[in-house]
Structure formats: structure tokens, C-alpha cells
Amino acid sequence: MLQTPPSFTPLLAAREQDLVQNFVFCGDELLVGEADLALPGAFVCAALGIPTADFLPVGLLDEAYCRVAWLPKGTPLPEGVRPRRLRTLFGAMEESQLAVAGRAWQIAEWARTHRFCGACGSPTTHVAGERCMRCPACGHIAYPRISPAMMVLVRRGPEILLARHNNSPTRFFTALAGFLEAGESIEEAIHREVFEEVGLQVRDLRYFASQSWPFPHSLMIAFTAEYAGGEIRLDENEIAEAVWVGPGDTMPAIPPRGLSIAGHLIEAHLPGR
Incomplete structure (x- = not known):
């Protein structure tokens, strides 16, 4: 059953780690290698123009730091990279990695849909140490939707x-x-x-x-x-x-x-x- 692997630890702050897994979503699809379903490496992320500051921490899977970023649907992609819906990766991607991808997608979707306050429309800011967006204008807060x-x-x-x-x-x-x-x-x-x-x-x-x-x-x-x-x-x-x-x-x-x-x-x- 798809569930959080025992070797996963959630993180609320970015961390320096030798091993990094980049979960990058284009619209509602995960970017993977056409040939091997590999997650985008540093070269691909640079080609996509994703600054480090745009990545959100997800957690540690074994010794790998997992982070997520999102791009608008229709973003031009480098050669050898294709978007895939998570459902289509059942049985094709390692189950533990797919479970973390599901968590990463929920975090990315929360960040994408809460850039602006739902009460007054002002830009929101991230609350340090929490998975939370706060409006500096009216104080409205938003946690990931479940x-x-x-x-x-x-x-x-x-x-x-x-x-x-x-x-x-x-x-x-x-x-x-x-x-x-x-x-x-x-x-x-x-x-x-x-x-x-x-x-x-x-x-x-x-x-x-x-x-x-x-x-x-x-x-x-x-x-x-x-x-x-x-x-x-x-x-x-x-x-x-x-x-x-x-x-x-x-x-x-x-x-x-x-x-x-x-x-x-x-x-x-x-x-x-």
C-alpha cells in the first residue's frame, strides 16, 4: 500500500546534503527521464531555470535530501525529460520514491495555490519552522489542504x-x-x-x-x-x-x-x- 516509507524523515527547512532528489512538477505532472524515469539532476534543473530558493524542503529519504519545485504547465522542457502523471508511475517507479513524490506534490500544490492571501489578495510569506503561509497584511494563515x-x-x-x-x-x-x-x-x-x-x-x-x-x-x-x-x-x-x-x-x-x-x-x- 502506498505509504510513507520508514526511512523517510520530514523536513521543514532546507539542508545541505551530498545526495539530493529533485521532485519537479510541471503543472500536475512529475518530470522524469524518458529512458529511465530518473528525477531531474542539477543540470536539468539549471536548464529549466529553477533557482535554489524556489525549492521547498520535503524530507530525507534514507540519506537523500528530497525537495520540490513547480513550473507552469507548458514550460519548455530539455531533451530527454518528460512529464508523467503520478498514477502512471504505479509499478514503474520504486514505491518508496513514489510515496515521497505524492507528498512532494501536495506540498508543491499548496505552495502554488497560496502565493496570495485568500482573504485580502496580498502576497503571502512562508512562516519559518512551519508548513504555513501567512499574510503580512491581514494575518490570514494557510496550511496544506487535506x-x-x-x-x-x-x-x-x-x-x-x-x-x-x-x-x-x-x-x-x-x-x-x-x-x-x-x-x-x-x-x-x-x-x-x-x-x-x-x-x-x-x-x-x-x-x-x-x-x-x-x-x-x-x-x-x-x-x-x-x-x-x-x-x-x-x-x-x-x-x-x-x-x-x-x-x-x-x-x-x-x-x-x-x-x-x-x-x-x-x-x-x-x-x-
Whole structure:
């Protein structure tokens, strides 16, 4: 599952280090080598015109200092360098490096979108020792945005409920999921989302695990829940199909166990286990 590697230490201030990993985003895509997916070195960063002051500290991965910078989409790139969406690097880039890339992207996106105060429009300044932007004019502060989202696998005896979402690029059948609304607890969001999306009531919510999901700044919080009542009634704006799957039933295509928490959640509760 994509998660922060044990050998990673976050940093809030730049540091001198012999080994440096430069995570450079052009728009919402990571710059990598065309041939080997290598991160840009000093020569490429110089060719791109990125001053050292534009890099933001991310942390230490083993002995390497990781930092991030961003460029506007459409910036001309040196030969041999190409932009890649993070999702396309699943299985192609080392998992620990990809996890740090996800963290770096969230930091870069926060810095890009908070150069000016959201309250009065004045330029912001970075607060030393914190991941924080402050407006010197009105005092408004802004931390990196984190959007909590719940995920829940509903169980009915030996069966589990799997759904295919309309906006899914993979067309996998997976657990239900949705973002929390202002003022909601995670548990309230689960009850609301399950009823809204498939018309069911649930009970006995149990925490499974959580995962940072940098698309662009989600925190996935996964649960199981027991079926409490109702018949499947789809919100056709959100859900294309929803089915109960039990022992002996043909399993539809589900997320693989790997980088996403969804695959781990489903595999841990497969019918018959």
C-alpha cells in the first residue's frame, strides 16, 4: 500500500546534503527521464531555470535530501525529460520514491495555490519552522489542504457489497467512498454516503486503515460496516452498478492489492475467508 516509507524523515527547512532528489512538477505532472524515469539532476534543473530558493524542503529519504519545485504547465522542457502523471508511475517507479513524490506534490500544490492571501489578495510569506503561509497584511494563515474521505466495505453475512463508480477510470468494482462534508464526523459521512449512493442502512462500523492519497490531497479512511437494512437503490449520478458478492459467486474486477487501500480492504474481507 502506498505509504510513507520508514526511512523517510520530514523536513521543514532546507539542508545541505551530498545526495539530493529533485521532485519537479510541471503543472500536475512529475518530470522524469524518458529512458529511465530518473528525477531531474542539477543540470536539468539549471536548464529549466529553477533557482535554489524556489525549492521547498520535503524530507530525507534514507540519506537523500528530497525537495520540490513547480513550473507552469507548458514550460519548455530539455531533451530527454518528460512529464508523467503520478498514477502512471504505479509499478514503474520504486514505491518508496513514489510515496515521497505524492507528498512532494501536495506540498508543491499548496505552495502554488497560496502565493496570495485568500482573504485580502496580498502576497503571502512562508512562516519559518512551519508548513504555513501567512499574510503580512491581514494575518490570514494557510496550511496544506487535506481533504478527508471515507471508504467503507459493507458486509451482509458472508457477502460483501461492491460498486462501480461512474467516474472510475479503471472500471473496477470497489468499496463505497466519498468526501466528508463540513461539520461531519467520519461515522456520519459513512451513514450518509451509503444511503445516498446505494440506499442502504449500516451498523457496527469498524476502522480498517488510512492512507494519504495525493490526487490531489485526500486522506482515505477505510472502514467495514454491517448491513442493517434496505434494498439497493443506485444514485445513478455516482454509481453505475452495485452487487452483493458471496462465496461461490463470480468476483468482478476489483482493485489489485498493491498501492491503493481499496485493494487491501477488499482482499482482507473476501467472501469465504
